Amino acid sequence: DTGVSQNPRHKITKRGQNVTFRCDPISEHNRLYWYRQTLGQGPEFLTYFQNEAQLEKSRLLSDRFSAERPKGSFSTLEIQRTEQGDSAMYLCASSAGQGIGNTIYFGEGSWLTVV
């Protein structure tokens, strides 16, 4: 399978706990993105990496959220002190470049439920 891989696929956590999601992009894709999707909404942009550099962050990414891509390959998204409003599907995506024609491919997502 050469697509974008995310794990865990599902996570149930108690409010206040920390959670971490991992994303493995398509190999040789140097752009990596995190999005969040809640019920009835389209995916919303969270953050973007070009290689290991985090170049853009949405205002949706509060201080409790941190994303890393230490070696320019896989990425992690950590949520500290989770709140019920963090319950959503967290989507990772990757692309080979930023020019027109460089399609952004999504993984299957990681479902987070905060109880």
Next chain:
Amino acid sequence: DQQVKQNSPSLSVQEGRISILNCDYTNSMFDYFLWYKKYPAEGPTFLISISSIKDKNEDGRFTVFLNKSAKHLSLHIVPSQPGDSAVYFCAARGPSGAGSYQLTFGKGTKLSVIP
């Protein structure tokens, strides 16, 4: 302020007929438009795209039309098949900070193709 709008939450079409999904946008800086298909509990799957310099792109049963003056695009599926039943998201890409070209999504249209 929703920059990409899909005003029809749902659409039902008979198998074999044409499905037309519509999308409107407000930001004239968007330079690339994409359609994604999404099944429940899965990530979005890329379907077809169009550059802002074109007005039509075709791929098999799928055709996307872009009317820049009206800031409107549509996805045509001909003939529609039961396997096409899914939620379809329109997404637009435009220059943003650091040239990341993040995607802005609509809320989606749920297509049901009736056998």
